[in-house]
Amino acid sequence: MAITRYVEPGRVALVNYGKNVHKLGVIVDILDENRVLLDGPTTGVAREVYPLKRLYLTGLKVSILRGARTKTLRKALENNDICEKWEKTSKAKKQAIKMKRASLNDYDRFVVSNLKRRRAFELRRKAK
């Protein structure tokens, strides 16, 4: 299958690692084959150089010119409702589930396992 998600100015990317993990940013400029300039004014990601290895390219794109300033980028993001479009994607939903599971405390974890056992019991009972 051909590559469709290019590394280009305007490509919305998800940060995988580091202090801004799980946040969205937009590729503004490309330094070399490994690094890009990322900016996320609406999500709290400062304009910084990121290695591509720390990013996951999404299917979303904004139309900005190479090297666009933070102010222009912010306008473009808000006009295109990128954050809302992102929340609807399955990747975003899966990420939310993963983060929720990681934040469960001891009691919550027990409640979940208890519900799973009850569900399995009911299914087995109905299968008979």
Added chain:
Amino acid sequence: MVKRFDWYKGEENEEKKQQPQNPTKLRHNVQAGQVLVILSGRFRGKRVVFLKQLQSGYILVTGPYKVNGVPLLRLPQKHTLTTSKIIDVAGVNTDNVTDAYFKKDKKVKGTKEEQFFQDGKKKKAEVSQEKKDTQKAVDASILAAIKGKTEAKYLRDVFTLHKGQKAHELVF
């Protein structure tokens, strides 16, 4: 060091034995009713209800006994893991449970002949009726508070790490 002589040994010295100079500092997020996980000893893995800190610095916890078989227990705080779950212990009165409650009775040894004939069989340790009554009294309001709720099942459950779970990544 020069040996100190207790010339004027009075009543004050008797009480000091159970009070250490620097008793263990109770963890800041622990309050009465907090669920703790016991990490070592006979009841390791069991989730218990924290009641209070004793004079000696040890913590007083209870199962409750009917729920998970843990009686009124005295533990070092270090052997417990604090969870964020708190159970309502409003009606619990633990005033008569102190370090003295946990003092071991001196074993009454029979004569050497009697021991010989017993063939090394150990007498099963009996719990006094007084202790059973205290246990019931302390547990009564806790049991009433959790009756029929998931909390009761939660206390019955034993804590373990499952596959893929990392202790340092878990939130308690």
